[in-house]
Amino acid sequence: SAVISQKPSRDICQRGTSLTIQCQVDSQVTMMFWYRQQPGQSLTLIATANQGSEATYESGFVIDKFPISRPNLTFSTLTVSNMSPEDSSIYLCSVYTGGTNEKLFFGSGTQLSVL
Amino acid sequence: EDKVVQSPLSLVVHEGDTVTLNCSYEVTNFRSLLWYKQEKKAPTFLFMLTSSGIEKKSGRLSSILDKKELFSILNITATQTGDSAVYLCAVVAQGAQKLVFGQGTRLTINP
Numbered sequence: 001s002a003v004i005s006q007k008p009s010r011d012i013c014q015r016g017t018s019l020t021i022q023c024q025v026d027s028q029v030t031m032m033f034w035y036r037q038q039p040g041q042s043l044t045l046i047a048t049a050n051q052g053s054e055a056t057y058e059s060g061f062v063i064d065k066f067p068i069s070r071p072n073l074t075f076s077t078l079t080v081s082n083m084s085p086e087d088s089s090i091y092l093c094s095v096y097t098g099g100t101n102e103k104l105f106f107g108s109g110t111q112l113s114v115l
Numbered sequence: 116e117d118k119v120v121q122s123p124l125s126l127v128v129h130e131g132d133t134v135t136l137n138c139s140y141e142v143t144n145f146r147s148l149l150w151y152k153q154e155k156k157a158p159t160f161l162f163m164l165t166s167s168g169i170e171k172k173s174g175r176l177s178s179i180l181d182k183k184e185l186f187s188i189l190n191i192t193a194t195q196t197g198d199s200a201v202y203l204c205a206v207v208a209q210g211a212q213k214l215v216f217g218q219g220t221r222l223t224i225n226p
Contacts, residue, residue: 111156
Protein backbone atom coordinates (compact mmCIF):
# COMPACT_ATOMS: atom_id res chain seq x y z
CA SER A 1 0.00 0.00 0.00
CA ALA A 2 0.99 3.66 -0.20
CA VAL A 3 0.39 6.57 2.13
CA ILE A 4 -0.03 9.88 0.34
CA SER A 5 0.03 13.24 2.09
CA GLN A 6 -1.58 16.07 0.19
CA LYS A 7 -1.77 19.72 1.12
CA PRO A 8 -3.44 22.10 1.42
CA SER A 9 -6.62 20.33 2.39
CA ARG A 10 -8.71 23.26 1.22
CA ASP A 11 -8.27 26.81 0.09
CA ILE A 12 -10.33 29.76 -1.02
CA CYS A 13 -8.61 31.83 -3.68
CA GLN A 14 -9.22 34.98 -5.62
CA ARG A 15 -9.72 34.98 -9.37
CA GLY A 16 -6.48 35.43 -11.28
CA THR A 17 -4.20 33.99 -8.62
CA SER A 18 -2.40 30.63 -8.58
CA LEU A 19 -2.33 27.79 -6.08
CA THR A 20 0.25 25.03 -5.75
CA ILE A 21 -0.83 21.68 -4.36
CA GLN A 22 1.78 19.35 -2.91
CA CYS A 23 1.75 15.58 -2.78
CA GLN A 24 4.20 13.44 -0.79
CA VAL A 25 4.29 9.63 -1.00
CA ASP A 26 5.85 7.38 1.62
CA SER A 27 7.55 5.20 -0.99
CA GLN A 28 9.18 5.64 -4.37
CA VAL A 29 6.78 5.45 -7.29
CA THR A 30 7.41 5.80 -10.99
CA MET A 31 4.22 7.59 -11.91
CA MET A 32 1.97 9.95 -10.02
CA PHE A 33 -1.39 11.07 -11.31
CA TRP A 34 -3.37 14.25 -10.83
CA TYR A 35 -7.17 14.12 -11.04
CA ARG A 36 -9.82 16.79 -10.89
CA GLN A 37 -13.38 16.35 -9.68
CA GLN A 38 -15.70 19.21 -10.49
CA PRO A 39 -18.84 19.60 -8.37
CA GLY A 40 -21.21 16.70 -8.93
CA GLN A 41 -18.91 15.10 -11.49
CA SER A 42 -16.63 12.11 -11.58
CA LEU A 43 -12.87 12.08 -11.57
CA THR A 44 -11.04 13.29 -14.65
CA LEU A 45 -7.34 12.73 -15.18
CA ILE A 46 -5.40 15.96 -15.65
CA ALA A 47 -1.93 14.58 -16.23
CA THR A 48 0.60 11.91 -15.40
CA ALA A 49 3.70 13.16 -13.58
CA ASN A 50 6.86 11.33 -14.57
CA GLN A 51 10.07 11.70 -12.65
CA GLY A 52 12.82 13.21 -14.77
CA SER A 53 10.64 14.18 -17.69
CA GLU A 54 7.76 16.46 -18.55
CA ALA A 55 4.28 15.53 -17.44
CA THR A 56 1.90 13.96 -19.91
CA TYR A 57 -1.35 15.92 -20.17
CA GLU A 58 -4.77 14.60 -21.10
CA SER A 59 -6.91 16.17 -23.76
CA GLY A 60 -8.33 19.47 -22.57
CA PHE A 61 -5.54 20.19 -20.09
CA VAL A 62 -2.42 22.23 -20.86
CA ILE A 63 0.86 22.83 -19.12
CA ASP A 64 0.44 26.60 -18.95
CA LYS A 65 -2.72 26.20 -16.90
CA PHE A 66 -1.66 23.20 -14.81
CA PRO A 67 2.14 23.11 -14.53
CA ILE A 68 3.42 20.03 -12.74
CA SER A 69 6.73 19.34 -11.06
CA ARG A 70 8.17 15.94 -10.20
CA PRO A 71 11.60 16.52 -8.69
CA ASN A 72 11.98 13.00 -7.26
CA LEU A 73 10.23 9.65 -6.93
CA THR A 74 8.24 10.58 -3.81
CA PHE A 75 7.02 14.13 -4.47
CA SER A 76 4.98 16.11 -6.97
CA THR A 77 3.23 19.46 -7.19
CA LEU A 78 0.34 20.67 -9.30
CA THR A 79 -0.21 24.39 -9.81
CA VAL A 80 -3.58 25.76 -10.85
CA SER A 81 -2.69 29.00 -12.63
CA ASN A 82 -4.66 32.17 -13.30
CA MET A 83 -7.66 30.70 -11.54
CA SER A 84 -11.28 31.33 -12.42
CA PRO A 85 -14.46 30.14 -10.66
CA GLU A 86 -14.59 27.23 -13.14
CA ASP A 87 -11.46 25.84 -11.47
CA SER A 88 -13.38 25.27 -8.25
CA SER A 89 -13.00 21.52 -7.77
CA ILE A 90 -11.47 18.80 -5.70
CA TYR A 91 -7.94 18.03 -6.84
CA LEU A 92 -6.51 14.61 -6.05
CA CYS A 93 -3.08 13.16 -6.45
CA SER A 94 -2.73 9.42 -6.73
CA VAL A 95 -0.25 6.63 -7.24
CA TYR A 96 -0.73 3.28 -8.87
CA THR A 97 0.67 0.10 -7.37
CA GLY A 98 0.90 -2.67 -9.91
CA GLY A 99 1.47 -6.38 -9.68
CA THR A 100 -1.05 -8.86 -8.36
CA ASN A 101 -2.50 -6.40 -5.86
CA GLU A 102 -2.84 -3.46 -8.16
CA LYS A 103 -4.85 -0.46 -7.10
CA LEU A 104 -4.86 3.29 -7.25
CA PHE A 105 -4.27 5.09 -3.96
CA PHE A 106 -5.44 8.65 -3.49
CA GLY A 107 -4.18 11.52 -1.45
CA SER A 108 -6.58 13.23 0.93
CA GLY A 109 -7.58 15.77 -1.70
CA THR A 110 -7.61 19.55 -1.97
CA GLN A 111 -10.95 21.36 -2.02
CA LEU A 112 -10.41 24.54 -4.04
CA SER A 113 -12.93 27.36 -4.20
CA VAL A 114 -12.28 30.32 -6.49
CA LEU A 115 -14.17 33.54 -5.89
CA GLU B 116 -12.37 6.05 -26.43
CA ASP B 117 -12.67 4.09 -23.17
CA LYS B 118 -15.97 4.62 -21.41
CA VAL B 119 -17.56 3.68 -18.09
CA VAL B 120 -21.25 4.13 -17.35
CA GLN B 121 -22.76 3.65 -13.92
CA SER B 122 -26.39 3.27 -12.96
CA PRO B 123 -28.36 4.45 -11.23
CA LEU B 124 -26.83 7.88 -10.78
CA SER B 125 -28.66 8.31 -7.50
CA LEU B 126 -30.36 5.91 -5.13
CA VAL B 127 -32.18 6.45 -1.85
CA VAL B 128 -33.11 3.49 0.32
CA HIS B 129 -33.94 2.68 3.92
CA GLU B 130 -31.52 1.22 6.39
CA GLY B 131 -31.50 -2.57 6.15
CA ASP B 132 -32.31 -2.68 2.44
CA THR B 133 -30.08 -4.42 -0.09
CA VAL B 134 -28.79 -2.41 -3.04
CA THR B 135 -27.18 -3.31 -6.35
CA LEU B 136 -25.06 -0.78 -8.20
CA ASN B 137 -24.22 -1.27 -11.86
CA CYS B 138 -21.18 -0.49 -13.95
CA SER B 139 -20.84 -1.13 -17.67
CA TYR B 140 -17.72 -0.42 -19.64
CA GLU B 141 -16.10 -0.21 -23.03
CA VAL B 142 -12.33 -0.39 -22.97
CA THR B 143 -9.71 -1.51 -25.42
CA ASN B 144 -7.68 -4.39 -23.97
CA PHE B 145 -9.37 -4.53 -20.60
CA ARG B 146 -7.18 -5.43 -17.64
CA SER B 147 -9.13 -4.71 -14.46
CA LEU B 148 -12.12 -2.96 -12.94
CA LEU B 149 -12.00 -1.21 -9.59
CA TRP B 150 -14.69 -0.01 -7.19
CA TYR B 151 -14.20 2.93 -4.84
CA LYS B 152 -16.24 4.55 -2.09
CA GLN B 153 -16.09 8.34 -1.83
CA GLU B 154 -17.49 9.91 1.31
CA LYS B 155 -15.70 13.26 1.43
CA LYS B 156 -12.80 14.01 -0.88
CA ALA B 157 -10.55 11.00 -1.27
CA PRO B 158 -12.00 7.78 -2.73
CA THR B 159 -11.19 4.66 -0.75
CA PHE B 160 -10.52 1.37 -2.48
CA LEU B 161 -13.11 -1.41 -2.25
CA PHE B 162 -12.43 -4.08 -4.85
CA MET B 163 -10.33 -4.91 -7.87
CA LEU B 164 -11.74 -7.41 -10.35
CA THR B 165 -9.95 -9.03 -13.24
CA SER B 166 -11.66 -12.38 -13.82
CA SER B 167 -15.25 -13.12 -14.76
CA GLY B 168 -17.54 -14.88 -12.35
CA ILE B 169 -15.35 -14.69 -9.27
CA GLU B 170 -17.07 -12.83 -6.47
CA LYS B 171 -15.04 -10.55 -4.27
CA LYS B 172 -16.51 -10.09 -0.80
CA SER B 173 -15.78 -7.84 2.13
CA GLY B 174 -18.30 -7.91 4.94
CA ARG B 175 -21.65 -6.76 3.60
CA LEU B 176 -20.16 -5.68 0.28
CA SER B 177 -19.58 -7.95 -2.68
CA SER B 178 -18.79 -7.49 -6.33
CA ILE B 179 -18.60 -9.57 -9.47
CA LEU B 180 -17.43 -9.03 -13.02
CA ASP B 181 -18.86 -10.27 -16.32
CA LYS B 182 -16.24 -9.80 -19.03
CA LYS B 183 -18.48 -11.20 -21.73
CA GLU B 184 -21.28 -8.71 -21.13
CA LEU B 185 -18.83 -5.98 -20.05
CA PHE B 186 -20.31 -5.08 -16.71
CA SER B 187 -19.85 -5.35 -12.99
CA ILE B 188 -22.19 -5.07 -10.02
CA LEU B 189 -21.57 -3.97 -6.47
CA ASN B 190 -23.95 -5.38 -3.87
CA ILE B 191 -24.44 -4.01 -0.38
CA THR B 192 -26.63 -6.03 1.97
CA ALA B 193 -28.23 -4.87 5.23
CA THR B 194 -27.34 -1.27 4.43
CA GLN B 195 -26.39 1.15 7.18
CA THR B 196 -26.35 4.94 7.24
CA GLY B 197 -22.56 4.79 7.09
CA ASP B 198 -22.85 3.29 3.62
CA SER B 199 -24.09 6.62 2.33
CA ALA B 200 -21.50 7.78 -0.19
CA VAL B 201 -20.70 8.07 -3.87
CA TYR B 202 -19.58 4.76 -5.31
CA LEU B 203 -17.19 4.98 -8.23
CA CYS B 204 -16.34 2.36 -10.81
CA ALA B 205 -13.17 2.60 -12.89
CA VAL B 206 -11.41 0.50 -15.51
CA VAL B 207 -7.79 0.19 -16.56
CA ALA B 208 -6.47 -1.13 -19.83
CA GLN B 209 -3.59 -3.50 -20.43
CA GLY B 210 -0.26 -1.73 -20.34
CA ALA B 211 -1.74 1.38 -18.78
CA GLN B 212 -1.84 2.80 -15.29
CA LYS B 213 -4.49 5.41 -15.99
CA LEU B 214 -7.97 4.74 -14.67
CA VAL B 215 -11.13 5.82 -16.47
CA PHE B 216 -13.92 6.57 -14.03
CA GLY B 217 -17.67 6.37 -14.35
CA GLN B 218 -19.95 9.16 -13.16
CA GLY B 219 -20.55 7.51 -9.83
CA THR B 220 -23.70 6.43 -7.99
CA ARG B 221 -24.76 8.61 -5.08
CA LEU B 222 -26.23 6.27 -2.47
CA THR B 223 -28.23 7.65 0.43
CA ILE B 224 -29.31 5.40 3.28
CA ASN B 225 -32.13 6.81 5.41
CA PRO B 226 -32.57 5.57 8.98
